[in-house]
Amino acid sequence: MKQFEVEAEQSGEQLTLRFSGFLNEEADFTQIPESQAQNVALNLEQLEGSNSLGLKKWISWITPVSQTAQITIEKAPPEIVNQMSILSGFVPKGAKVSSIFVPYYCDSCGHEENILFENGSGFVTGTAATKPGYRIDDRPCTQCGADAEADVLPEAYFKFLFQK
Numbered sequence: 001m002k003q004f005e006v007e008a009e010q011s012g013e014q015l016t017l018r019f020s021g022f023l024n025e026e027a028d029f030t031q032i033p034e035s036q037a038q039n040v041a042l043n044l045e046q047l048e049g050s051n052s053l054g055l056k057k058w059i060s061w062i063t064p065v066s067q068t069a070q071i072t073i074e075k076a077p078p079e080i081v082n083q084m085s086i087l088s089g090f091v092p093k094g095a096k097v098s099s100i101f102v103p104y105y106c107d108s109c110g111h112e113e114n115i116l117f118e119n120g121s122g123f124v125t126g127t128a129a130t131k132p133g134y135r136i137d138d139r140p141c142t143q144c145g146a147d148a149e150a151d152v153l154p155e156a157y158f159k160f161l162f163q164k
């Protein structure tokens, strides 16, 4: 299990944090530099998973950050999207989710692949004027060309879109 790490990159008003490893009770959030950035992007692509103590730490870290900065969550892998949908508060109020991975499975050849869904194409977050929603299509398998299907229960997987 890879240790939890955060790589920070500050550029003007934008702070980008790249998370990697396993989010558990040993996750050290003090390695994240103090920043006055108004926009904080969280790239979760390399997060490998989490447990309940790690998720608690995540929420105690992210809640105050979300009160002073606009948070954008990028490239959340399936294990993390499941938590986003189960645990209210993983995505704090007012945060944007710009992209997530959806696992696909090909019945013909058994190939598994995570497909990146962008906000605005595969799913949309609601605004004051619009409703959230998602759209899952079959995709050609990159190995054999047959139709690959999303390997999730959409109502459960995309529940994070409907949290208030």
Ligand SMILES: [Zn+2]
Pocket: 106, 107, 108, 109, 110, 111, 141, 142, 143, 144, 145, 146
């Ligand atoms: Zn295939």
